[in-house]
Amino acid sequence: MKTKKHRAFLKWAGGKYSLAETINKNLPKADQLVEPFVGAGSVFLNTDFDSYILNDINPDLISLYQFIQNKPAELIKATKVLFCSSNNQENQYYLLREEFNTTQDPWTRAVLFLYLNRHGYNGLCRYSSKGRFNVPFGRYKRPYFPEEEMWYFSEKSKSATFTCLPFEDIFKQARKGQVIYCDPPYFPLSQSASFTSYAKAGFNFESQSKLANLAKKTASETGVPVLLSNHDTPDVRKLYTGAKVKSFEVKRTISRNGAKRTRVKEVLALFSPIDLNEKVIRPSPNNESPRTKTVL
Incomplete structure (x- = not known):
């Protein structure tokens, strides 16, 4: 019997719903799944680990998740009333966006974050250098209210711990x-394709390099395997040297013209402690006793 797939309640650029099965098959067995870049949580929702640590640098996202974990009924009630025709107007969208940008109340920001996510353009989550949410109005005929998905997320989050850390x-x-x-902001296919303003601080080449080095070091020194997603580019391949890399095509999901959406290559790169610290027994020359050689 095929397991039902579960969609995230947030729209998300680069979300992993369509790749959840592929990612799941490439995740080594463990008791706990850790996601430093949880995003909309499609991998979390479609895996079956005993427990989860779900992290993201975006405090609005993590705050929303904590509210849905602890106060699902109240959150669903408060957000549902915003999904009406009068709020699906451009002027009203920008008024509510401004309210989001000017309030510091965590509850209000969580409620408005979900509204903005479902009414903004293409599910983008983007902030200016000053930390202001700046995604334009999406012009949808009737934005979907994800009540069923929110209830499922809340139930499954009982096994999760949410953190907001680098x-x-x-x-x-x-x-x-x-x-x-790890599902970090992707390495750009070109300068014009770069999209790293998910949080106030971008995710540049230095960040990509630091992540790759940490993944390799963690697998080698602690024995914890690390799986990463990214675009399949020469720079990414170089950064992920030492990992088992699988390449595949996916459909581009951020485009102004849906008819012109193309397929691009992505990778899943696994840094495994077994591969990085493999010990191979080889016969020594001149009939000497075998010696152990560490292959990096």
């Missing part, structure tokens, strides 16, 4: 029994 801090906590899956 990814470096999550790697520092790595321990046996975990597997780490």
Whole structure:
């Protein structure tokens, strides 16, 4: 019997719903899944680990998840009333967006974050350098209210711990029994395709390099395997040297013209402690006794 797939309640650029089965098949077995870049949570929703650590650098996202974990009925009630025809107007969208940008109340921001996500353009989550949410109005005929998906997320989140930390801090906590899956902002296919303003601070080449090095070091030194997603580019391949890399095509999901959406190549790269620290017994020359050689 085929397992039912579960959609995230948030729209998300680069979401992993369509790749959830592929990612699941490539995740090594473990007791706990750790996601330093949880995003909309499609991998979390479609895996079956005993427990989860779900992290993201975006405090609005993590705050929303904590509210739906602890107060699902109240959150669903408060957000549902915003999904009406009078709020699906351009002027009203920008008024509510401004309210989101000016309030510091966590509850109000969580409620409005979901409204903006479902009414904004293409599910983007983007902030200016000053931390202001700046996604334009999406012009949808009737935005979908994801009540069923929210209830499922809330129920499954009982096994999750949500954190809002830099990814470096999550790697520092790595321990046996975990597997780490990383879905960072992708390496750009071109300068014009770069999209790294998911949080106030971007995700540049230095960040990509630091993540790759941490993944390799964590697998080698702590024995915790690390699986990463990214675009399949020469730079990414170089950064992921030492990992088992699988390449495949996916359909581009951010485009102004749906008819012109093309397929691009992505990779799943697994840094495994077995591969990085493999010991091979080889016969020595001149009939000497065998010696152990570490292959990196």
